[in-house]
Amino acid sequence: MTNSMQEADKGNVILVIGTNTTWNHPVFGGMIKKAVKEKGIKLIVADPRDIGLSKIADIHLTQNPGSDTALLMGMQHIIIKNNWHNKEFIAERTEGWDEYAKSLEFYTPEKVSELCGISVEDLNATAKLYATAGRGAIYYAMGITQHSHGVDNVMACACLQMILGNYGVPGTGVNPLRGQNNVQGACDMGGLPNVFTAYQPVINEDARKKFADAWGVKYEFLDDKVGQTVTTMVENAGDSIKCLYIVGENPMMSDPNQNHARHQFEKLDFIVVQDIFLTETAQIADVVLPAAAFAEKYGTFTNTERRVQYSFKALNPPVGAKYDHEIVAEIAKRMGCLDFPSTVEELYSEIRKLTPSYAGISYERIMNKAGLRWPCPTEDHPGTPILHGAKFSRGLGLLKAITYRPPVEYANNEYPLTLTTGRLLQHYHTGSMTRRSKVLHGITPSGYVEINTVDAAKLKIKNGETVKVSSLRGSINITAKVTEKIKKGVVFIPFHFAETAANILTNDAYDPVAKIPEYKVCAVKIEKI
């Protein structure tokens, strides 16, 4: 997030797109609700389903899954036509304006209305409210990124904010809500194929020198090419990839097109899984290493607003399990790296040395306190709640034309419905933790497919009936939940449940840059059984 969660009530208008916030980030969903109900902040929700926040929204757009780029660009088309853009900000802080403005010509309200399945009036009203209400913030989650054109969606959000000057002050910004507690931290720590910690590029010589020095290895030893992503590693299993070491993830469940994923994993020579339960992925591993869970260890975690917090150890891990860092150090030592740091403290002090944005965040400053938001370069720096205050990280913000790309797979004669996937309030990701919780399991023991009343009537499907949902890639039997809360032609399946796994159906087509698969759109059919 460029801004902080506490600022939800500091702007004038909020655009919520591709996030079912009250289910997936519930505490923050409540904060948005409070901002709207008590501070009168305007709310626009763009989601094909009725979600908790759409009830209190000034405008609820139910755009077709996969049409977000069109919606965001169409809003900008209208904004420019009406002269609502922030000329000063565009002139001072951005580049590429002239060409960008021209590229928006394509996104006429009529065309966008058709692509999105929403009316021209609604589109106009949305653009007007968002552009003229004052300071605006965008909050989004995987509904924006999990598309074959996810990067376009993110850029469209960034550009919308640039042409309105919505950066650098409270209640603005581009604010992705991270789905897992330490996604931000995993990225910050260089758990990405192209960067070391703090996004220092691996293709940069100085960065490689710096890390080689710190680690006591020869400069030439470090790989100078960008590595592979999870998506390509699975795709190249058996070819360029022979072995995977998987820490605390369950890709067998979370990968799209599960049947294909299983087939890919089977081609590997050697799989190591390090986890707290025998997950679907651990079951196919060659070696399973038992690890400690979150409250059984101490250390730092970084939330969606870049806040680094310290977590204490509440419990001992099960006898026989080891800490993740301990296991990694053991492997490193056995591979000949004798000085690999073996304690959490050693690791953290190494992080601070090599990671400018974390350098000022000592344990003492965040233990028993509320944490600090990076960048925090020195021990007397107060942290940074808002990014891009005076300038963007790259200097000028780049306004870059975006060509509309539809989802890879459309609803068609044979598969006439559009499937979108997501999470429920009570469950989390592949369910390996929440489905083992008594209360959470008690509230929601199983999955279902949400289908619109009209579509259900056509298929003669009743609420509670078991139906067969199929895509080109596979099929599942699942209970139907007939509801008016979902757009006609769209169906929704939560992906937590192995026995009704949405990811048997989903498409593994992915964004060419971000390599994020298109979980949010694929074509399916539903049949009675």
Added chain:
Amino acid sequence: MDNKINLTIDGQVYTANIGQTVLQVARDNGIYIPSLCYHPRTGKAGKCRACLVEVEGIRGLKESCGLEVRENMVVNTRTERIMEVRKMIVELHLSNGEHNCIACEKNGHCELQDMAYHCGVERPHFPVEHVTAELDTSSEGIIRDSNKCIQCGRCIRACNYNVMHEVLDFGWRSGDMKVICDDDKPMGESSCVQCGECVQVCPVGALTFKNAKGVAQYKELKKTKVICTYCGVVCSIDMYTKDNKFVYSLGTEENWEELPNKGMLCVKGRFGFDFLNREDRLNTPLIRKNGELVEASWDEALDLVASKFSEIKEKHGPGSLGFFTSARVSNEENYAVMRLARGVVGTNNIDHCARL
């Protein structure tokens, strides 16, 4: 500077910030004033009068939860008159419900019990006349015992104005006021999302966590500040444990205004950690032998992993190994996996499931 003032409480001079209430200043300085309706996160309600104090120069008793400090104010918190009123309040509550503490979840952690103790009230002087109401156990996570409710309204304010779920309200049934869910539905059938915020602020045992019942008395619990392992909000949690088992979570109250979650939690952070206690947690390394995963020693498993990694690297190059680090482990652990991939194996094939 000058947003500070001095005031005297019970004969001692204290410095306070302008805008603070007498109750807050007293609490900050370890002076006990009971408050049954005021809670730092639900604010003042002015309902219970438990917090009355005397201020020199002002007639009558004043509610300290709503009384702003002023320069040179002289406050007394323990005069005879105050103690009489407090006693009266406790006795009224004790006679209006069933406050049998012995097996109550809140025993040792109850604000009414604290108040009774401080006032020396052991049993009410008024006759106890009360029709016992049935418990509401319809919710998966929460037990409601209206016999213990003192109608302070904290739960209602918390549900409506903190977490914004708008489930609870006061309602009337056969002439009696009580807390109701929606239009008086059992909690488990209402629109309640079981975030547990109401339980956290309830001063007494009228709202308690089902999974904690009979598991541990308050004095047996250990409290540790952890973070939630689920979504990216990363709520700060006071985790209560006993005998190395998770019992329940409260949103961290200390410094709550600064925290990302401001003391609140959702149903996952509240109830979702009993997976930690599960018997099916992995507790030994496993190695595949003849197609089966069988138990192995750590040495055997680690040696195998290291030698396989080295062998595959030798044969196919470092780029044939891939590392999935985790969006669920700590920064330190992510860094360790990153250094293993880049600094020991020599590959940039490292990523995590943020994309998935």
